[in-house]
Amino acid sequence: MKEQNPLQRATASFTNIDGELLQKVSNLGPSELLFLAGYCAGLAEHSPAQLNAVVTPSAANELSKGSQLKALILYASQTGNAQEIAESLQQSLESKGCKTNLESTLDIKLARLKDYALIVVIASTHGEGEPPDDAIDFYEAVLSKKAPSLNGVKHAVLGLGDSSYEFFCQTAKDFDSALLKLGSVPLIERLDCDVDYQQEALNWTTQLVGAIADIQPPTLTSPATVENIIQFPYSKEKPFAATLLIIQKLTARGSIKDTYHLEIDLAGSGLSYGPGDALGVWADNDKALVKEILAELNIESQARVRFKDEEFSVEELLRKKLEITLLNKGLIEALATVGGSQKLLEITETYYSDYIRNHQLIDVLKLANVTLEAQQLVAMLKPLKPRLYSISSSIDENPEEVHITLNHLQDENENGIRYGQASHFLTRQLEEGDKVNVYVERNKNFKLPSSDKAIIMVGPGTGIAPFRSFLQQREAEQAKGRNWLFFGNPNFNTDFLYQTELQKHLKSGLLTQIDVAFSRDQEQKIYVQDRLRENAAQVWQWLEQGAFFYVCGDMSRMAKEVELALLQIIEQQGNNTQAQAKDYLKQLKKQARYQRDVY
Ligand SMILES: Cc1cc2nc3c(=O)[nH]c(=O)nc-3n(C[C@H](O)[C@H](O)[C@H](O)COP(=O)(O)OP(=O)(O)OC[C@H]3O[C@@H](n4cnc5c(N)ncnc54)[C@H](O)[C@@H]3O)c2cc1C
Ligand SMILES: Cc1cc2nc3c(=O)[nH]c(=O)nc-3n(C[C@H](O)[C@H](O)[C@H](O)COP(=O)(O)O)c2cc1C
Incomplete structure (x- = not known):
């Protein structure tokens, strides 16, 4: 018998479908028909050989676009x-x-x-x-x-x-x-x-x-909604009022950095976290700053205002619910328009990025020269956002506690000293024993690998935080994988964060190797990316043996420089072209072997 082509075979098999089946199909209602169409399309898709025999790829595409x-x-x-x-x-x-x-x-x-x-x-x-x-x-x-x-x-x-x-x-x-x-x-x-x-x-x-x-009318009906089905006991919207146990300054007198270690009690919250997760903190705005803003606008602190269907005094609202340290372009433009300030318009058009680095709402108000009602001010401001801090502890080593490592931010401009909202609240306004509203922010994309895998951690400054957690976790699990840390900060004498702990880990063998870069201890600045380059052959060897590479900390310069150094190592040590090195890095990302937590 002459062999049939795929189309002929498909047509023959279609005409062979028995009348009973066709009769049953013709009795179905529209939603049942659509369900069946989807069901058959699914079957066909799981059997590509058959599908290819009957329809061309482009026709299959049309089919999927048309029927389902x-x-x-x-x-x-x-x-x-x-x-x-x-x-x-x-x-x-x-x-x-x-x-x-x-x-x-x-x-x-x-x-x-x-x-x-x-x-x-x-x-x-x-x-x-x-x-x-x-x-x-x-x-x-x-x-x-x-x-x-x-x-x-x-x-x-x-x-x-x-x-x-x-x-x-x-x-x-x-x-x-x-x-x-x-x-x-x-x-x-x-x-x-x-x-x-x-x-x-x-x-x-x-x-x-x-x-x-x-x-496409619905085919299957199920009560599932778009809402997130995972419910944690406490969340960003419903934070836990935790007790601050310890505030400890990590940098020594004379340092240009003002870095702190905080320990927070989670007992009774049911909150848990893994290495790599962050702690969300809802901080109050500085009372003195709120008073200064209200005085600048001649607004009575007890004036009543509405926000999200609730009534507050404007002072309370500014302290707890509105953003007054971080600026945004819309706010400056709105104040420029209300007050007709050319100077403010010029800022938004020319040096906005530089300006917002060390200026806040109070500075803009001083230039705007505006009169506002309390409710008008409220309408211009964004809701307060929580600040995130990479968790620096392992819950296995510190049950019912969470630790964070943060810089107290402070900068001076022509009007005075400006402080970071949350870092100032946590380190200057809270005392040990006080309550702070927190929640856990999961980070699926910054996670330890299985315990036998080697890890390279690059975490200068507060970037050390998640790696302290990683090391504690690996110690708790008696993990066999090797651990290599690159740490950097301005000076050895004042800024070697967690020095004693790290040296203990080195001695115990938990840390296979540590390389430090204290940038200002010598005339020529040395950074973690330089240490990576100095260790290029070994870094390459670790990568080739399957190591995971992690970076945490400053996003604007450090993380970019580290990536450049890594690409260079892949290129030179692996005899790769630039394009091949880029592709190697992409594969690392795909295998979750290059992970970053940068801010
Ligand atoms: C996932 C994630 C993890 C983080 N982990 C940590 C951590 O472990 N430790 C830590 O200290 N921070 C960490 N941060 C940053 C932290 O969330 C805050 O942004 C930071 O503490 C500043 O918040 P603030 O409220 O004190 O200052 P803001 O009120 O937010 O800022 C005040 C002023 O300071 C300026 N400013 C903001 N950031 C800087 C900066 N880095 N240097 C100089 N000026 C600045 C702003 O432009 C603004 O004018 C993390 C951020 C993210 C997103
Ligand atoms: C370090 C950092 C830089 C960010 N830069 C921007 C930005 O330039 N523009 C913006 O609209 N949002 C920016 N965001 C806000 C994020 O887009 C926002 O937090 C978002 O919810 C993150 O979603 P993801 O978890 O899916 O990445 C930034 C956030 C971080 C932590």
Whole structure:
């Protein structure tokens, strides 16, 4: 018999389907038919050999776009917020019968974008308006000429950000305009969420699920909602009033740094954490600063104001609920407009980034020369945001306690000394025994590997914090993996944080090696990246043997310099080209062997 081609075989098998089955199908209602269509598409997808025999890839694509919408949920996330939203969105869509693929921007292939009828991007912004680490390559690719046409595709973008940064939600904005340029059409409008993103993000994802249901009626019904299903006893919204046990200064007299070790009691909270997680702290604003702001505006401290459906005295509201140290462009522009201040407009247009580094609301008010009602002031200010501190203890070694390591921030400008909101509160306004509102912020992307793996930790300054936790954890677990620490700070005599502990770890063998860089102890500055380069052959050997590489601390200079040094080591020690070195680093990221906690 003459052999049939795949199309002929498919047609023959289709006409062989018995009449009874076709009769049953014709009796089904619309939602049952849609369910069946999705079910069959799923079966076909799990059996690619059969699918390829009947339909061409492009026809399969049309099919999935036509009968059952196939959505890509793509997240670009550094500390896990965007990832968490993406995961709950996937649960919600899947429960409504929408086929979805959830992918990190680290894993997605550019060419695969066009396989989807809908692309949902949930992206945070980091650095100074930069994409999260895992998104850098995809970000560059999607903005490049290599990006595929996305005609006929729909998209939706959710941005997570912080409006106190100059480039608010920049990554989400860039992804949105790149998708538009490639021909995709927005299904719903992009939303840029500020630090208080939970409710807004929930509303947006609910709107998106509704919009998808409009183009694809629900097939499976399940009560699952977009809401996060994991419930912790205490959270950002419902923090635990913990007791501050110990405040200990780590840097010695004469240091240019003012660094502290804090121990906080979590007893009775049920709160737990892992190495790599951060502690969220809700701090009150400085009383004197609040008084100064109200005096500048001639506002009576007990004037009543409304905020989020509640009434407060303006003084109380400014102390506990509103941001008064971190500036944002919108605030300066609003005050410039109200007071007609040319000087303020000039700041926003020319040297905004420099200005906000050491100026606060009170300084802007002094230039603005405005009169405001208490409620007008409240309307201009952002809600207070909690500050995060990398946890520097292991709960296994310190049951029911959490430790953090922080710099007290202080800077002087033409009007006086300005303090960091939370660091000043924690180190100057609280005393041992006082209460502080805290919660645990998980960081899925900064985690210890299994106990047999070697780790290289680069943590200068307060960047040492999570590595103190890592070392304690490895000690508690009697982990066999080797541990190498690079630490740096200005001077050996005053700034060797946790020196005694680290030396003890070195002696016990827990620390295989420690390399320190005290930048100001000699004429020529030496930093951790220089120590890495000096140890290039050994670093390379550790990496080739499977070591995990961690970086924590200053984002703006240190983390960038360390990455450059690492690339150079990969290039030179491994005889790689620049492109190969970049690819090696990308593979490290994919295997979670290059992790950063930078701020
Ligand atoms: C995931 C994560 C982990 C962190 N871990 C730690 C940690 O372990 N230890 C730690 O000390 N900090 C850590 N931080 C930073 C911390 O959250 C705060 O941003 C920092 O303490 C400043 O907060 P503040 O309220 O005291 O100052 P803010 O009121 O937020 O800032 C006050 C002023 O200081 C300026 N300013 C802000 N940061 C700096 C800076 N670094 N140097 C100079 N001026 C600055 C601002 O421009 C502003 O004008 C972490 C941040 C993140 C996101
Ligand atoms: C070090 C650091 C830098 C940041 N830079 C920006 C920025 O430039 N623009 C912005 O809108 N948000 C910025 N953010 C805020 C984050 O985007 C925001 O916290 C977001 O919720 C993080 O989501 P993720 O956990 O998915 O990464 C920054 C946050 C950190 C910790």
